[in-house]
Amino acid sequence: xxALLQQxxxxxxxMQASPIILRGFGMTLLLCLVVxxxxxxxxLAVALASLSPIRAVRxxxxxxxxxxxxxxxxxxxxxxxxxxxxxxxxISPFAAVCISFxxxxxxxxxxxxxxxxxxxxxxxxxASRSTGLSATQTMAYVILPQAVRNVLPDLVSxxxxxxxxxSLASVVAFAELLYAADMARSVTYNASPITFAAVLYLIxxxxxxxxxxxxxxxxxx
Amino acid sequence: xxxxxxxVLRGIDIxxxxxxxxxxxxxxxxxxxxxxxxxxxxxxxxxxEIIVDGTSITARGADLNAIRRRIGMVFQSFNLYPxxxxxxxxxxxxxxxxxxxxxxxxxxxxxxxxxxxxxxKIDNYPNQLSGGQQQRAAIARALALEPKIMLFDEPTSAxxxxxxxxxxxxxxxxxxxxxxxxxxxxxxxxAKAAADRVIFMDGGVIVxxxxxxxxxxxxxxxxxxxxxxxxxx
Numbered sequence: 113x114x115a116l117l118q119q120x121x122x123x124x125x126x127m128q129a130s131p132i133i134l135r136g137f138g139m140t141l142l143l144c145l146v147v148x149x150x151x152x153x154x155x156l157a158v159a160l161a162s163l164s165p166i167r168a169v170r171x172x173x174x175x176x177x178x179x180x181x182x183x184x185x186x187x188x189x190x191x192x193x194x195x196x197x198x199x200x201x202x203i204s205p206f207a208a209v210c211i212s213f214x215x216x217x218x219x220x221x222x223x224x225x226x227x228x229x230x231x232x233x234x235x236x237x238x239a240s241r242s243t244g245l246s247a248t249q250t251m252a253y254v255i256l257p258q259a260v261r262n263v264l265p266d267l268v269s270x271x272x273x274x275x276x277x278x279s280l281a282s283v284v285a286f287a288e289l290l291y292a293a294d295m296a297r298s299v300t301y302n303a304s305p306i307t308f309a310a311v312l313y314l315i316x317x318x319x320x321x322x323x324x325x326x327x328x329x330x331x332x333x
Numbered sequence: 334x335x336x337x338x339x340x341v342l343r344g345i346d347i348x349x350x351x352x353x354x355x356x357x358x359x360x361x362x363x364x365x366x367x368x369x370x371x372x373x374x375x376x377x378x379x380x381x382e383i384i385v386d387g388t389s390i391t392a393r394g395a396d397l398n399a400i401r402r403r404i405g406m407v408f409q410s411f412n413l414y415p416x417x418x419x420x421x422x423x424x425x426x427x428x429x430x431x432x433x434x435x436x437x438x439x440x441x442x443x444x445x446x447x448x449x450x451x452x453x454k455i456d457n458y459p460n461q462l463s464g465g466q467q468q469r470a471a472i473a474r475a476l477a478l479e480p481k482i483m484l485f486d487e488p489t490s491a492x493x494x495x496x497x498x499x500x501x502x503x504x505x506x507x508x509x510x511x512x513x514x515x516x517x518x519x520x521x522x523x524a525k526a527a528a529d530r531v532i533f534m535d536g537g538v539i540v541x542x543x544x545x546x547x548x549x550x551x552x553x554x555x556x557x558x559x560x561x562x563x564x565x566x
Binding site for chain 1: 370373375398399401402404405406408410412413414415416425426429430471474475478
């Protein structure tokens with residue numbers, strides 16, 4: 113029992129590692145602030161493309177979505193960061209993470225938006241168009257606000273997944289939270305920094321997960 | 334007008350006069366709603382021409398959005414925007430299509446809602462309104478754009494019987510104020526009281542038309558006789 117506490121809950125080691133871990137935590141937050149809005153916007157573009165009246169656009173979108181939902185995000189990240197240099201394109205680990213997350217997240221967020229948009233009856237479009245709003249205005253002011261509200265729990269749930277997936281960036285040596293914690297672990301030969309990192313993830317995500325449960329209950333009622 | 338190979342409307346040729354209230358009746362599937370939806374091109378007629386207030390709306394390059402805001406439409410299922418208040422529903426096109434500033438749009442919305450007896454509901458959401466109130470708010474939404482003509486697609490069919498009267502009263506007021514109206518409905522008593530002309534449609538064609546007194550009392554075609562007898566009992 114004592115060994116377990118020593119190995120996983122060693123407060124002194126956590127304190128020692130805290131500067132590097134907190135810096136990693138900052139990088140994780142930064143990464144989230146970049147990849148989540150990018151994914152939400154990319155997903156919206158994917159959803160709109162998947163509902164395009166032009167068949168070629170719809171089909172291309174289906175291929176895009178299928179492809180990037182089927183490829184494991186870690187494989188995609190390694191492919192982008194290790195593969196692009198062979199095409200003489202040199203990018204930073206941060207850029208590699210952003211690109212692979214954009215591809216993966218756009219596919220997932222896109223499917224969520226699409227199901228939301230499809231949940232809105234055609235009567236809403238009839239009413240909007242009959243008052244002279246254009247197709248674009250109808251989407252922006254009538255359909256999307258309702259669609260987003262209908263799929264808000266799914267959007268939040270996917271966002272929680274994205275936050276957790278940012279730890280993949282450690283594989284390409286981007287110094288985010290898990291990377292920093294693992295560095296500290298290998299230097300101290302002690303797993304307590306990992307525990308520290310897990311607690312930080314928990315502090316950020318637990319309120320969001322709580323909110324999600326409440327949202328889901330609210331929609332069920 | 335056709336869906337694929339199925340022709341829904343054939344040889345529809347009618348003129349609606351200013352301030353006229355034309356009532357369209359007929360069995361379900363007779364094409365009356367499709368006819369109405371062609372009038373603002375929510376449905377695309379395959380051939381033919383539709384002219385509203387001197388402008389051809391079927392012409393190549395016609396500015397549909399400009400034309401549509403002068404053609405008000407009221408739907409069977411109201412189709413209010415559930416995420417906006419009654420006032421917000423009325424104001425959306427005023428703001429985004431006509432580009433009115435917020436304060437002015439609000440004043441117009443207040444006047445339009447007042448006209449349908451809902452002045453006190455401007456900040457209520459659709460789910461806080463009864464069916465009849467929702468339909469009146471939908472009428473206000475169309476009226477606020479000062480349309481030249483109003484199209485009503487079975488405006489009372491989704492309402493509980495006790496709420497039908499309020500909506501019909503609003504429509505009668507509009508008629509009195511000189512609005513041009515085309516109404517698809519089964520409210521025969523309202524047709525007799527308010528319509529200038531009744532059109533009976535069946536199988537995608539106009540079977541006969543005439544003043545309500547004539548058409549109801551003395552229908553010329555067997556199909557009209559059968560239908561009038563059915564709905565009057």
